[in-house]
Amino acid sequence: xxxxxxxxxxxxxxxxxxxxxxxxxxxxxxxxxxxxxxxxxxxxxxxxxxxxxxxxxxxxxxxxxxxxxxxxxxxxxxxxxxxxxxxxxxxxxxxxxxxxxxxxxxxxxxxxxxxxxxxxxxxxxxxxxxxxxxxxxxxxxxxxxxxxxxxxxxxxxxxxxxxxxxxxxxxxxxxxxxxxxxxxxxxxxxxxxxxxxxxxxxxxxxxxxxxxxxxxxxxxxx
Amino acid sequence: xxxxxxxxxxxxxxxxxxxxxxxxxxxxxxxxxxxxxxxxxxxxxxxxxxxxxxxxxxxxxxxxxxxxxxxxxxxxxxxxxxxxxxxxxxxxxxxxxxxxxxxxxxxxxxxxxxxxxxxxxxxxxxxxxxxxxxxxxxxxxxxxxxxxxxxxxxxxxxxxxxxxxxxxxxxxxxxxxxxxxxxxxxxxxxxxxxxxxxxxxxxxxxxxxxxxxxxxxxxxxxxxxxxxxxxxxxxxxxxxxxxxxxxxxxxxxxxxxxxxxxxxxxxxxxxxxxxxxxxxxxxxxxxxxxxxxxxxxxxxxxxxxxxxxxxxxxxxxxxxxxxxxxxxxxxxxxxxxxxxxxxxxxxxxxxxxxxxxxxxxxxxxxxxxxxxxxxxxxxxxxxxxxxxxxxxxxxxxxxxxxxxxxxxxxxxxxxxxxxxxxxxxxxxxxxxxxxxxxxxxxxxxxxxxxxxxxxxxxxxxxxxxxxxxxxxxxxxxxxxxxxxxxxxxxxxxxxxxxxxxxxxxxxxxxxxxxxxxxxxxxxxxxxxxxxxxxxxxxxxxxxxxxxxxxxxxxxxxxxxxxxxxxxxxxxxxxxxxxxxxxxxxxxxxxxxxxxxxxxxxxxxxxxx
Numbered sequence: 001x002x003x004x005x006x007x008x009x010x011x012x013x014x015x016x017x018x019x020x021x022x023x024x025x026x027x028x029x030x031x032x033x034x035x036x037x038x039x040x041x042x043x044x045x046x047x048x049x050x051x052x053x054x055x056x057x058x059x060x061x062x063x064x065x066x067x068x069x070x071x072x073x074x075x076x077x078x079x080x081x082x083x084x085x086x087x088x089x090x091x092x093x094x095x096x097x098x099x100x101x102x103x104x105x106x107x108x109x110x111x112x113x114x115x116x117x118x119x120x121x122x123x124x125x126x127x128x129x130x131x132x133x134x135x136x137x138x139x140x141x142x143x144x145x146x147x148x149x150x151x152x153x154x155x156x157x158x159x160x161x162x163x164x165x166x167x168x169x170x171x172x173x174x175x176x177x178x179x180x181x182x183x184x185x186x187x188x189x190x191x192x193x194x195x196x197x198x199x200x201x202x203x204x205x206x207x208x209x210x211x212x213x214x215x216x217x218x219x220x221x222x
Numbered sequence: 223x224x225x226x227x228x229x230x231x232x233x234x235x236x237x238x239x240x241x242x243x244x245x246x247x248x249x250x251x252x253x254x255x256x257x258x259x260x261x262x263x264x265x266x267x268x269x270x271x272x273x274x275x276x277x278x279x280x281x282x283x284x285x286x287x288x289x290x291x292x293x294x295x296x297x298x299x300x301x302x303x304x305x306x307x308x309x310x311x312x313x314x315x316x317x318x319x320x321x322x323x324x325x326x327x328x329x330x331x332x333x334x335x336x337x338x339x340x341x342x343x344x345x346x347x348x349x350x351x352x353x354x355x356x357x358x359x360x361x362x363x364x365x366x367x368x369x370x371x372x373x374x375x376x377x378x379x380x381x382x383x384x385x386x387x388x389x390x391x392x393x394x395x396x397x398x399x400x401x402x403x404x405x406x407x408x409x410x411x412x413x414x415x416x417x418x419x420x421x422x423x424x425x426x427x428x429x430x431x432x433x434x435x436x437x438x439x440x441x442x443x444x445x446x447x448x449x450x451x452x453x454x455x456x457x458x459x460x461x462x463x464x465x466x467x468x469x470x471x472x473x474x475x476x477x478x479x480x481x482x483x484x485x486x487x488x489x490x491x492x493x494x495x496x497x498x499x500x501x502x503x504x505x506x507x508x509x510x511x512x513x514x515x516x517x518x519x520x521x522x523x524x525x526x527x528x529x530x531x532x533x534x535x536x537x538x539x540x541x542x543x544x545x546x547x548x549x550x551x552x553x554x555x556x557x558x559x560x561x562x563x564x565x566x567x568x569x570x571x572x573x574x575x576x577x578x579x580x581x582x583x584x585x586x587x588x589x590x591x592x593x594x595x596x597x598x599x600x601x602x603x604x605x606x607x608x609x610x611x612x613x614x615x616x617x618x619x620x621x622x623x624x625x626x627x628x629x630x631x632x633x634x635x636x637x638x639x640x641x642x643x644x645x646x647x648x649x650x651x652x653x654x655x656x657x658x659x660x661x662x663x664x665x666x667x668x669x670x671x672x673x674x675x676x677x678x679x680x681x682x683x684x685x686x687x688x689x690x691x692x693x694x695x696x697x698x699x700x701x702x703x704x705x706x707x708x709x710x711x712x713x714x715x716x717x718x719x720x721x722x723x724x725x726x727x728x729x730x731x732x733x734x735x736x737x738x739x740x741x742x743x744x745x746x747x748x749x750x751x752x753x754x755x756x757x758x759x760x761x762x763x764x765x766x767x768x769x770x771x772x773x774x775x776x777x778x779x780x781x782x783x784x785x786x787x788x789x790x791x792x793x794x795x796x797x798x799x800x801x802x803x804x805x806x807x808x809x810x811x812x813x814x815x816x817x818x819x820x821x822x823x824x825x826x827x828x829x830x
Contacts, residue, residue, distance in 0.1 A: 010808070031685070031686070039759060039760075040760070040794050040817070040820050041793070041794055041810075042754075042758075043754045043755040043758045044755070044796075044802055044805060044807060046751070046754055047751060047754070047755060047799065047802045048802075048807070050747075050750075050751045051751070054747075059741070059743060059744045059747050060685045060686070060743060060747055061685075061747055061750065061751075062682050062685070062750075063682065063750065063754045065759070068759045068824075071679070071695075071698055071699055073679075073683060073691070073695050073698070073699070074679060074682060074683060077682075077683060077685075077686045080686070143814075145814065
């Protein structure tokens with residue numbers, strides 16, 4: 001599997017991660033699909049996204065909002081893309097939408113069959129076993145307006161993911177407390193930082209942290 | 223002619239809100255065209271509070287500084303109320319000898335302007351004009367002079383009710399609705415919301431500066447525009463054969479256009495000047511009416527030239543709509559008659575130009591000749607030419623080509639563009655087999671295909687396809703919720719048009735690709751980027767505005783919150799790819815309040 005997890009931030013902050021993402025591609029004329037977390041401002045976000053990836057000589061891109069009706073015609077092309085990029089936004093809304101339209105199993109299959117799946121913030125959380133990390137800390141969490149109760153997600157990796165991490169005591173306390181309750185690592189990535197999983201190899205870009213059983217460990221960047 | 227800027231405060235005003243003091247009833251039209259208005263004394267109203275204030279527009283007008291926080295404070299609120307919270311002392315007040323405390327009476331008088339309105343019995347503009355509005359004055363900032371007027375400031379003698387019933391009405395008289403001189407808060411909110419969406423997307427329009435709220439849903443709605451003169455301001459003296467009045471009106475208008483820098487190349491020679499005027503107006507109206515058609519904007523144009531400004535700006539949003547599909551059979555029901563349809567707007571606009579030809583002929587010869595003799599005037603041929611050119615240009619823009627690509631296709635491959643437009647229009651105009659239906663405020667015969675959807679999806683898909691979409695795939699993408707199974711039957715002509723659409727579309731892409739030495743796929747990617755903004759899934763319609771206005775009115779919040787929610791909502795209404803970088807990305811939060819409004823836009827996206 002080839003997965004890229006973005007901690008957050010805009011295109012310029014993520015330039016190193018984007019380089020790493022493009023490096024994973026084998027095709028000479030790759031296709032990227034952008035799946036926004038919400039369609040209301042998808043055109044604006046896609047504009048920034050596409051303009052940025054054009055700098056990497058990507059000349060085929062799809063904007064594929066999933067909370068508005070879409071046809072199978074486009075979906076077929078999406079699932080043939082070299083990279084699918086899940087955007088940031090409200091994690092609960094995004095998860096609910098992906099489940100409602102039956103895309104969770106399709107995207108999972110896509111990743112398991114060799115497609116490069118990447119996600120920023122909410123999009124990254126969705127690739128993990130569940131989306132519980134979107135619900136805390138209380139001072140920086142996604143509102144669950146959709147009243148999602150089943151937090152299970154794609155479960156492509158055996159770790160959880162916390163985006164937009166800020167290296168401060170109050171974040172640290174919350175994440176340590178949560179890591180005590182789970183039996184897998186919790187990776188916390190600030191904006192502009194992230195994780196690359198290329199088959200069995202995991203590497204980190206920027207200053208990322210791992211919380212495990214109440215302990216905080218600074219991870220070595222690639 | 224001397225300058226119109228005489229009442230502009232030029233000396234540095236040390237008072238933070240001193241620029242508002244210019245809006246005191248003075249206006250150069252009073253001096254230059256005395257026949258064009260009725261003058262009223264006005265008094266300060268005691269009750270009333272600021273419901274909405276357009277900080278962004280106030281900055282554009284120079285009423286507040288660029289760095290003024292977009293928040294209300296006691297001082298600015300007081301100033302807004304002092305300036306705009308007024309009511310006229312009208313004929314009814316004078317006849318009934320109604321006394322008002324002298325300290326409440328404003329120092330200057332305010333004018334209600336005269337213009338032609340077809341709903342007045344005389345049909346000559348002798349009794350018609352601003353029936354419930356007065357002009358507050360003008361402000362100049364960064365070289366542009368703006369007119370400011372307020373609606374809901376009392377009943378004037380120029381309302382249709384006064385003309386029909388031969389009496390003067392008390393302001394607020396409940397026995398008469400349109401004629402009581404009042405305006406409603408929902409009109410203000412609706413105009414504000416709609417006009418800001420239009421403005422954001424490059425449609426010329428009046429804009430709302432402030433809404434002053436009063437009891438029972440009433441309000442004073444303050445509007446601004448660089449020149450609030452309508453065609454009907456000219457047509458009143460024209461119908462009355464009043465050369466002197468018309469000439470003064472003409473000179474006033476031209477002087478303002480020149481001083482604002484819009485017509486800086488206006489010729490010195492009088493006769494050449496009239497020709498210049500006609501060419502400009504024909505260009506404005508042909509461009510405007512093509513834009514209205516292509517953006518699905520319904521604006522009831524008629525021979526009186528009352529519902530539009532001279533530069534083609536929308537004024538008075540009472541019957542204005544934006545459709546989600548090309549509902550070209552929609553007609554507004556105005557009790558006594560049905561309105562024109564969106565495609566008939568062009569005929570009316572052309573007739574307005576013909577009237578301007580008659581008008582300039584009158585100005586040249588001082589004798590009015592019948593309008594019919596001008597029906598083959600060269601300016602009308604020019605109007606047709608510009609209209610057709612704009613239609614082609616608008617469609618290329620909607621596809622997602624950039625400016626240089628549009629120019630290339632228009633200059634070198636016009637035939638392909640025309641053929642494509644023919645197939646596009648064919649699908650755009652197909653109506654439901656259900657026929658004409660009554661709708662909330664008129665009648666409609668629904669269109670069934672959403673052309674925005676195909677323009678958005680087609681370039682994306684064609685980045686990967688080597689062949690065309692099948693007819694079934696094509697229909698699957700363009701069908702709207704109005705389409706029934708029977709509507710979607712594929713006959714041989716429809717299949718042929720699907721083929722033409724795709725063939726001509728891809729030919730245009732290939733022409734552009736060849737010119738810039740890029741691959742067709744590359745061009746399709748660029749088109750995809752622009753088209754996803756221009757043809758975004760959600761698009762505000764008249765139906766959506768009505769519901770959103772109700773939603774906003776139900777919010778029990780102050781002017782800062784109302785401004786914020788409208789401002790944030792607008793972030794999501796941009797359809798112009800060139801403006802993406804100017805949007806306040808990351809600053810706008812998709813809050814629950816805004817999301818509620820966006821959901822309404824989505825629900826009504828195919829409506830009228």
